[in-house]
Amino acid sequence: MRKALTLLVALLIVAATTITPLAEFKGLRFLDGRDMLGLPGFLDVKDITVRRAEAGKPGGAFNYTLSIDFFSAPPKDALIYGTIYINYDYSTRTGDANGADYQIMFTSGGNVSTALLVAWDNSLKDWSWTKSIRLKVKRRAQGLTLYVPHWALNVVFSRSPTLKRVASLLRAQVYVSLTDTVKLSKLKLAQLSTAWRMLYHDEVGEFRMGWMDLVSVMLAKNATHLLVNVITRSPMPMPRPGSIYGIAMRLYFDADADPSTGSKPLGGAEREAVLTYSLSNVADMVERRSEVQLSTWDGKAKAWIPYKRVRVKPVSLGGGILFSIPLKDLNLTSGATVILAGSPNVVSGLDVRVCDLVPSDYFKGGWILLAPG
Secondary structure, three states: OHHHHHHHHHHHHHHHHHOOOHHHOOEEEEEOOOOOOOOOHHHOEEEEEEEEEEOOOOOOOOEEEEEEEEOOOOOOOOEEEEEEEEEOOOOOOOOOOOOOOEEEEEEEEOOEEEEEEEEEEOOOOEEOHHHOEEEOEEEEOOEEEEEEEHHHHOOOOOOOOOOOOOOOEEEEEEEEEEEEEOEOEEEEHHHOOOOOEEEEEOOOOOOOOHHHOEEEEEEEEOOOEEEEEEEEOOOOOOOOOOEEEEEEEEEEEEOOOOOOOOEHHHOOEOEEEEEEEEEEEEOOEEEEEEEEEEEEEEOOOOEEEEEEEEEEOOEEEOOEEEEEEEHHHHOOOOOOEEEEOOEOOOOOEEEEEEEEEEOOOHHHOOOEEOEEO
């Protein structure tokens, strides 16, 4: 009887140390699952994990890491960016229209990784951009890690097995972008008519997914619009639920036919047109969107300043996507040149973007609750 009692006490001690209070737990995790079927694993978020970055004294401040991992390692030249929204207090009465109290905007590509934490100001009914905080970002083989202050994540390491309150609610838009690079190409505006002319042709197939691979860029012009046909090897597929597929391309214009003015690396360009086309699966319905963002070169600031956004009717012809740009908004002279920037001056081309929305019911107002893992 005494041995049995001793054994029972020992088992209780083991149980007490095995059922560790979450105060000593190392991480909270959300498994997103393989939902971007048919696409490479590096375009699909596998999980989001929050871990304690450093121990602190009782009642003191803690810092945390927030990691995003993909199903396979993204290429080193891939750009990873997006926004994480945090519902700190589990309430939709505070925060923005969706209840978000904080947002983290992050980007990682090349040798640059950066993130910005912004809080919602309920008194102003707007984001406190002037009080934003820069966060440390670390790019890893399978994804990236953000270093976040404790007060933004409000992780409550509760003993409750129901896990009703173990961390703030999160939702995220995670983009991965690849670029099919091009060579510098030019066409005089005066050479264009209603018949299509080739601005650029790409003979190399860089990407396994045909809709990511640029084939050519064609130009035409009528009395009112410049027409641009961006042709890929195959049409863009229908996106999976909770995802956005898109492409973007930049065209530049030497508006005054004087290469000594405007942006020198871009052949004297004074105008920029960013062409974007996207398909998003919103609440089990596919939406098409196409637009042109126009900007002008500011020589003093050495930057492009947006001045007009033109919504364009989405037109997809096989593997081609057609854009129309009002000539009056470009304000070009008769001697103007259309420029597709690329090597050797500027590395540019067709940017292909895939966004994995976490959770997959993001468009229906869904949030994720991190659980021990």
